[in-house]
Amino acid sequence: MIGWDNYEEYMMMHADGELEPAEERELMEFVSAHPELKAELKAYSLTRLSPDETVVYTGKDSLLRTEPAKRVIAFPQWWRYAIAAGVALLLSLSFYKYREVNKIVDSIAVTNIPATITPKTVQPIMDTNTAVVPKEIQAPKSGVAIVTPQRKIAPVTDCKQHKVAPIAREEKQEHRVAAVKDTTTRAVQPIAPVEQPQVAVEKEQPIIRVDTTAAVAALPVPEAQDDGMPKKRSLIDRLPIDESNKNQLRKLFRVVKGTYNGVSKVKQELDTGEITVSVEDNKLRVSF
Amino acid sequence: MDAKEYNACVREWADALFRFACKCTGQASDAHDVVQSSFEVLWQKKGEVDAMKAKAFLFQVAYRKSIDNYRKSVKINYVAPPEESYAPHNPDLKKILERALAQIDEQARALVLLKDYEGYRYEEIAEITGLTDTQVKVYLHRARKILKEYLVRVENII
Missing domain, CATH: 1.10.1740 (Rna Polymerase Sigma Factor; Chain: A)
Known part of the structure; x- marks a missing residue:
């Protein structure tokens, strides 16, 4: 509220341009109500200075700083860069395509089930319905199968029964793999050195190695027979030892057998009475 | 920058x-x-x-x-403005104001110049000068009153 005690402050704020529009109106109304204050208000308004625009600073150039120039890269022989860029692009595309193809092959190898199972082969059957065996991880001939960890590694189901899996049994099951041995004449050969069970694995897992030699060697395999029917093998043949050791064992067995036969013959003659052996007076008497 | x-x-x-x-x-x-x-x-x-x-x-x-x-x-002695900055539109009023400016101290003069030349508000002037808003307002009003009184003197009445 403007009064006689503060009107001068309002006039100075008017000269400073600090009054709000409402305050400005209030001041004008107060001055209109008291015309004797108009001269004072005009005097305060005249105290407001205005800059002289003609006064300029003449040393601007000395104050200016050098601005960093824009970098210009010239390509006088642009075709060289174009060729280099093209080669780089070609290599990049080739590498990209190579990786894409590898991905496809991997996916096929993992997801595809062997289309056909050779009827002439017999393999130990892996016991899993969902397992798939990619070609890349089939067991090598050394008897080491490459499998993935944390997977359901199918056990060799027919090991306990000491049987050879029938071929037709698993052919219709889509996610089962039958390891089959090549026996066109149904003559089964020893498995250990050549036959490798395919181990069922799931997809996309790191590869580990599992030694299946021992398990395969423990498999009882019937020997071949001329009539195609399996015959009972000897005890030595069943032993999981090398053939040379088996031969040594056979020689030892023959020596033992010969000695046994000699002793049996003597015993038989003794039983028939042809030879009489008695002990008399601490002397051994043999009568023929 | x-x-x-x-x-x-x-x-x-x-x-x-x-x-x-x-x-x-x-x-x-x-x-x-x-x-x-x-x-x-x-x-x-x-x-x-x-x-x-x-x-x-x-x-x-x-x-x-x-x-x-x-x-x-x-x-x-603030006797006369620099020649290059003196270009009066109203010679009489300009001269009187120049003399009036010489009547106030350098700090009040700087406040008036910042207010009138550059149009800064009280709080902006306070930020530039390091004074408080109240100090700026008081110093400015004091300078205005000196200038006004100089202008309304009998010998300076315009």
Whole structure:
């Protein structure tokens, strides 16, 4: 509220341009109500200075700083860069395509089930319905199968029964793999050195190695027979030892057998009475 | 602030800063030194000063340097403005105002110049000068009253 005690402050704020529009109106109304204050208000308004625009600073150039120039890269022989860029692009595309193809092959190898199972082969059957065996991880001939960890590694189901899996049994099951041995004449050969069970694995897992030699060697395999029917093998043949050791064992067995036969013959003659052996007076008497 | 923005400040604010320095110091040569020093400080602190606040920074430096320059002198007689800054539109009023400015101290003069020349508000002037808003208002009103009284004297009535 403007009064006689503060009107001068309002006039100075008017000269400073600090009054709000409402305050400005209030001041004008107060001055209109008291015309004797108009001269004072005009005097305060005249105290407001205005800059002289003609006064300029003449040393601007000395104050200016050098601005960093824009970098210009010239390509006088642009075709060289174009060729280099093209080669780089070609290599990049080739590498990209190579990786894409590898991905496809991997996916096929993992997801595809062997289309056909050779009827002439017999393999130990892996016991899993969902397992798939990619070609890349089939067991090598050394008897080491490459499998993935944390997977359901199918056990060799027919090991306990000491049987050879029938071929037709698993052919219709889509996610089962039958390891089959090549026996066109149904003559089964020893498995250990050549036959490798395919181990069922799931997809996309790191590869580990599992030694299946021992398990395969423990498999009882019937020997071949001329009539195609399996015959009972000897005890030595069943032993999981090398053939040379088996031969040594056979020689030892023959020596033992010969000695046994000699002793049996003597015993038989003794039983028939042809030879009489008695002990008399601490002397051994043999009568023929 | 980069060199480009700094140069833009030179082109835009050097004249206003020179006019302000001329009124504060009363000497064109001193005003030149103040302007040059102010921009030198701005260049040195260009990494800290935002381009939008460069003008206030320049006037802050110029105000302090003008005050320092005034205090170094035993006495400054604000008798006449620099010739290059004197271009009166109304010779009588301009002359009277120039004489009236000589009646007030250098700090009040700087406040009036910042208010009238550059149009700063009280709080902006307080930020530049380092005073409080109340101090700015009191000093300004005191200067206005001195100027008004000078104008309404019998011998200066216009």
